[in-house]
Amino acid sequence: MADAKGPWPDIAGRVDDGRHVVPVRVYHEDTDFSGLVYHASYIRFFERGRSDFVRLLGIDHEDLIAPKDGAEPAAFVVRRIEIDYLKPAAIGDVLEVVSECEELGGATLTMKQEIRRDDQTIVRARVKIVLITKSGKPLRMGALIRGAFERFLNQDS
Amino acid sequence: MADAKGPWPDIAGRVDDGRHVVPVRVYHEDTDFSGLVYHASYIRFFERGRSDFVRLLGIDHEDLIAPKDGAEPAAFVVRRIEIDYLKPAAIGDVLEVVSECEELGGATLTMKQEIRRDDQTIVRARVKIVLITKSGKPLRMGALIRGAFERFLNQDS
């Protein structure tokens, strides 16, 4: 968690009460000609939330895809997304991506995620991910990964 | 449908048997460091399919957002997406986006969409859209739009 001591302490967000929160600014790139945020941009925002959550848990995408210990390269892969668009967002908005673990299976992890603005939920998603090797085989999430996730698994959801 | 007579006759795809099909080439921009297509790219591909479907039905996004007849600007907005990722795709692949209408409500339209490669379904989605004015009010899809969609509504799905 070297970032937390660097010049940009908040860049990977914060874990609080089992939930991860990271801010996202809406830039030109995220909007479309309707004047509002393009619907696929939220899918990118949710991925940023999951990535930073995993990062704060001490798991490194770079290490997974290019392991130094000779293990087979692996990456988290999305299996299913359900997403509900409740309210629009606009250029310049500061949004928060809130992520929590909902269910941890042998090889899969289901996360509940929300985009919030001023404490209001504007987009809501459920995302099922799997850890998979380069050759396409689902990988049992090792003790390290399970341990990291279990600590943050929300018991009440 | 001027495109059909232009130099690139296939650019908006084809409607066949109530289904719209448009090809998508996988470029650098669509992939990520895993070596495969980034999961949010398919959300863009599905939107291309819906856009071209609507275009071939004779409905113009530009006219909706900037109506020449003084009507309130409007746009199709996504309300909900369910998406299942079955198989990966890679740089250079030629994919097909297949779209069909599943259900037409008063103000909403639900579409079934698939991404195919060599006649194999690799991603599957159900997308619910609504026609909405700039001020955020759902708009009853007018006679013109309903007529266009109903002609293509798949009765059997």
Added chain:
Amino acid sequence: MADAKGPWPDIAGRVDDGRHVVPVRVYHEDTDFSGLVYHASYIRFFERGRSDFVRLLGIDHEDLIAPKDGAEPAAFVVRRIEIDYLKPAAIGDVLEVVSECEELGGATLTMKQEIRRDDQTIVRARVKIVLITKSGKPLRMGALIRGAFERFLNQDS
């Protein structure tokens, strides 16, 4: 500059010594199948730097495009970019976008921008922008905008 007092004080970066600096995390969305950052992603990063610079100067994209005082809608538009790619970046990297004003003309502004990692410049750009009305007419940057930029204009570059 309400952000500076909010929960994410660094989100728009900082202006220091006439230069604006904002951090950018490399996510999946920014990479391509080569394993590294996709070259067009840096164009988006540079735009984030310019947007946040302008934001910290007190200029609001939303106000420009939808003015409350009845003025014609306007937006900053890019006229020319020169960009040199010196070194690659990878997933998880924390980069810094450094932006400074180089030359302020009647209707145009030229900015020098860099992407840095660990104090090393990895991408360098010169970007010429113009303030333009919705109808396409270049707009003399008003006293307010000129004043904001002139304060930060780097005299030594």
Added chain:
Amino acid sequence: MADAKGPWPDIAGRVDDGRHVVPVRVYHEDTDFSGLVYHASYIRFFERGRSDFVRLLGIDHEDLIAPKDGAEPAAFVVRRIEIDYLKPAAIGDVLEVVSECEELGGATLTMKQEIRRDDQTIVRARVKIVLITKSGKPLRMGALIRGAFERFLNQDS
């Protein structure tokens, strides 16, 4: 050039008179809140043009990055871009990306590219690319690649 015989014969564009031309439709994803095409989208369009040009020349990105003959993985990398934005484009526009080789050096290739709409140039670029191994070493473009490019090298530009 299997594509040319497939169901979508135009999908990789055409080479005519030493120039490669491929159409690009402007979708939601390519626009921003200004109502027009986002400036970084053209960088993606130019890359599509170069990719399809190279594809029609018989060079395969997939083979370069994962060679079957045990060669070191390699990819084309962008070194420098100069881009001039002359006119805007809007949702639904059919654009053409026109690409030609300008100069072929030992390890570098400079291409002239344009985006056209109705035979009018709206964006113009000069792009310098290099073939580079995974470990970052510039690679002399082999006889195969040089031969393919030289055949199409525009003598008059």
